[in-house]
């Protein structure tokens with residue numbers, strides 16, 4: 001959106017933190033709209049949707065196990081370890097000259113099998129669910145059949161009649177590209193300029209069409225969306241709008257609950273859980289936070305962490321302008337080494353309703 005100097009000055013007056021954001025200072029913002037879970041109603045997605053998403057993952061587990069041998073140990077469930085981070089905790093205490101209360105753990109989504117990032121959750125889920133919908137609709141499988149069918153030549157032949165497109169800074173493209181190509185879809189990834197070269201090469205090796213883009217993430221998404229939707233059987237995975245990505249991510253909360261129980265870690269009034277989530281457009285941390293609030297109620301405090309050069313979600317939440325405002329509108333450059341987080345605008349997905357379940361966030 002175009003802001004006049006006057007409007008910008010007004011925003012700064014209303015939100016004193018804004019000047020610090022513009023100065024690229026690390027800041028903490030606590031969401032004043034956070035609600036108690038019992039006051040939360042009429043959300044555009046429900047906990048029932050999260051549980052159904054987990055069931056979808058379970059149905060596809062035999063398929064994933066058969067096509068991605070690295071998931072065999074986990075019976076086709078794509079999940080990462082939860083590990084104590086004792087040394088990191090000590091280092092942080094030294095760095096900040098204060099004790100860190102409680103215990104620090106790392107949820108190792110960087111090691112998620114096959115796609116190697118949190119995008120394995122949302123991206124794989126959306127494509128699997130789309131494939132399932134197509135196959136059921138065409139009567140090629142029944143709801144009770146084994147999903148190993150998806151690995152058959154018949155399935156690949158069927159999906160080759162459909163195209164999937166996605167705009168990405170890298171990781172979403174990797175996950176959508178890998179799973180779509182494996183299923184047999186014709187898949188095109190629109191990569192923004194900041195995407196790493198190795199990610200593009202890996203995708204091309206897997207038969208994915210990679211369109212390189214001079215602009216940033218939002219431009220890659222806009223062009224990708226137009227080109228894909230112009231195709232006859234085109235389906236666009238829309239990182240700025242998608243409900244399915246959101247639900248795919250949210251399942252992480254159910255898995256984390258299990259892992260905490262297995263490790264005898266309690267979460268209750270006396271033992272609140274703080275979860276620090278790296279944030280780009282806000283879909284992954286939003287989906288995970290949504291699941292977490294339903295699993296742990298008011299005892300969990302999701303904190304979104306964005307690069308100081310790309311504080312898109314903070315800007316949208318704090319000003320109330322949601323996905324309308326971009327970091328460049330206030331003069332922030334959106335250039336960061338954290339390529340997966342270089343997003344200038346926040347996700348659009350029913351933003352206003354969902355912000356009430358979030359806690360807040362800090363920049364670093």
Ligand SMILES: *Cc1c(COP(=O)(O)O)cnc(C)c1O
Pocket residue numbers: 117118119171172278279280281282283284285340341343
């Ligand atoms: C995409 C991504 C995120 C953030 O997800 P958004 O939905 O863009 O907020 C965080 N970490 C990594 C590694 C990612 O690839």
